[in-house]
Amino acid sequence: MKKTLVALAALSAISAFAQSSVQITGYFDRGYTALSSTDGTASTKTLGSSAGTTRIEFRGTEDLGNGNNAGFFIESDWADFGGATQTATVTQAQKAGFANGENFLSLGNANVGTLKLGAPNSFTLGNVTGVASPAFSTGVGSAYSVKFSIANGVSTGADGYAGTAQNSSTTTTAAIVGARAIRINNTIQYVSPAFSGVTLGVNYTPQNNNVTAGTTAGNTVGVTEYALRYTNGPVDAMYTSAKYTAGSNGVYQSYLKFAAASGAISGAQNVLTSSETSTQNMLGLTYAVLPALKLHAGLGQFSSNDDTYKGKSQQFGATYTYGAWDIMGQMAKVDDQSATNFDRKITGLGANYNLSKTTRVYARYEKVDYATNQTAFAGSEVKRTALGMSKAF
Numbered sequence: 001m002k003k004t005l006v007a008l009a010a011l012s013a014i015s016a017f018a019q020s021s022v023q024i025t026g027y028f029d030r031g032y033t034a035l036s037s038t039d040g041t042a043s044t045k046t047l048g049s050s051a052g053t054t055r056i057e058f059r060g061t062e063d064l065g066n067g068n069n070a071g072f073f074i075e076s077d078w079a080d081f082g083g084a085t086q087t088a089t090v091t092q093a094q095k096a097g098f099a100n101g102e103n104f105l106s107l108g109n110a111n112v113g114t115l116k117l118g119a120p121n122s123f124t125l126g127n128v129t130g131v132a133s134p135a136f137s138t139g140v141g142s143a144y145s146v147k148f149s150i151a152n153g154v155s156t157g158a159d160g161y162a163g164t165a166q167n168s169s170t171t172t173t174a175a176i177v178g179a180r181a182i183r184i185n186n187t188i189q190y191v192s193p194a195f196s197g198v199t200l201g202v203n204y205t206p207q208n209n210n211v212t213a214g215t216t217a218g219n220t221v222g223v224t225e226y227a228l229r230y231t232n233g234p235v236d237a238m239y240t241s242a243k244y245t246a247g248s249n250g251v252y253q254s255y256l257k258f259a260a261a262s263g264a265i266s267g268a269q270n271v272l273t274s275s276e277t278s279t280q281n282m283l284g285l286t287y288a289v290l291p292a293l294k295l296h297a298g299l300g301q302f303s304s305n306d307d308t309y310k311g312k313s314q315q316f317g318a319t320y321t322y323g324a325w326d327i328m329g330q331m332a333k334v335d336d337q338s339a340t341n342f343d344r345k346i347t348g349l350g351a352n353y354n355l356s357k358t359t360r361v362y363a364r365y366e367k368v369d370y371a372t373n374q375t376a377f378a379g380s381e382v383k384r385t386a387l388g389m390s391k392a393f
Contacts, residue, residue: 005163020062020319029364031388033140038251039379051350051362052137053077054210055101066109076099081386102183117370122156123201123227123240124181131229131238132284134319134328134350138180139347140364140386143315147382148346148368149178150301150313150332153222153278154244156183165244165251165274167220170340175370175379178334178344179309180303181242181280184223191370197232201225204280209247219251221272234288243279246272277305294319296330309335317348324350333372343373358392 008071011132017386031050033085036043048054055077062070076098128144129137137141143150152168157180168179192200207222225242282300289295300313317330333345349365364386 012290022060023393024056024058026056027052027054027392029057029139029388029390031140031364031386031390033381033384033386035382035384037379037383038376038381042116042379042382049139050364050388051139051352051390053101054116059198061244069106070102071106071108073101073106074103077101088306104187104189105355110208111193113190115190117187119183119185120189120203120355121183121185122240122242123225124180124280125157125183125239127227127238127240127284128298131286131296132282132315132317133237133296133316133332134294134317134330135326136283136328136330136348136350136364141328141350141366142328143330143346143348144180147366147384148332148344149262150298150300150315150334151179151181151280151283152308152311152334152336153174153179153280153302154272154276155179155181155290156184156223156244159341162208165272167278168309170338175382176340176342176372179278179280181225186219186220187223194231197230197233199227199229199343201227201229207245209249211252212249219249221246221251233304236286239282240284241279241281243277244272244273246276248274250274250276254321278309279303288303292321298332302308307338307349309337313342324349324354326354328352341373342368342371344368345372359390361389365389 029049029052030047032044032045032047038245054185058072058086060072064070077100079125102119102121104116104120106114106116108114125144127148129142133143138145142322142384146258149168152170154165155168156165165184168170169176170328175213183249187203187205203223203225205223208218208220211218216351222245223242225240227238227240229238230236259281275308280300280302282298284298285296287295296311296315296317296319301311302313303310312335315332317328320327326347328350330348331345334343346366351364352360354360364384366384369380370382
């Protein structure tokens, strides 16, 4: 009896010292989306995530005492059969695997800040979609989706490449969607506590540059990203700067490639040239004019060391809330200043009717022009319309 009481007392003391919890959260989205393009073969009708990324999240936190805490976060998102077009590309419908989204181990202190190790989301992603824009996420109407981005250069968010760093297109024979900074593995992230509304953030991904054979994978791009954010009263302002650097031997990364003619999936290599650099800078601002009305704006700049990628971006938007309704709109444009010189723009509109704090029905619309300063070509203009429902949990 005495041993049992001692054991129970010990367990009680441990429980009081280190309070821990594990949660399963996520988001599920299904919308009917119709895409029409001036390239008729690209026009599709699908059922999938149109206002956000369907995902499931596992998160855990532990109070270590004295203001310290430890935790983990694992996110998996997927493109299931319901979100794939009924074509040969259906072989890629289940291309996503477990923990393919944001994931990291964290250690935090209320006075020192938070350290994350793994693949946390980039600060630029949060800036473009959460500060400089209404809440379109990366879905239809967003200025940071698989159909449109406000930057060119090295991307860590290309659809279907599982985080592999790759160059955005520079060809004039197809639409130039752009590049996105989403997340990349092997990242160390630090976020400071807030001081008078100001927080600082740093991302660092070490570069690997040992492999010299062009047909051998192994080298990886190095990434440094900085963030400065001020949130106080009606103002939410954020500046982010991300830089990708390939080593002197170049970067050769393996990924799965789909062959449209045969429908086969095969290994291929993504190449970043030796000593290539690519930067993406963004200044975002949200200002609450009224409790129900928020204005958003963003100014961006991107470049590379050889001017293959060079240009600027602008975006302006507004969010108006009336009862259960959220009404959103934005316009964004890219001024391409490289030799390719293909400017593009997007208009996005959206409406949510919130059935509860976690459930909504929505409508989305976007119109994209990939060649505003050039002669139109097949596929240079695209429209997407979506009607759907989403549930957070």
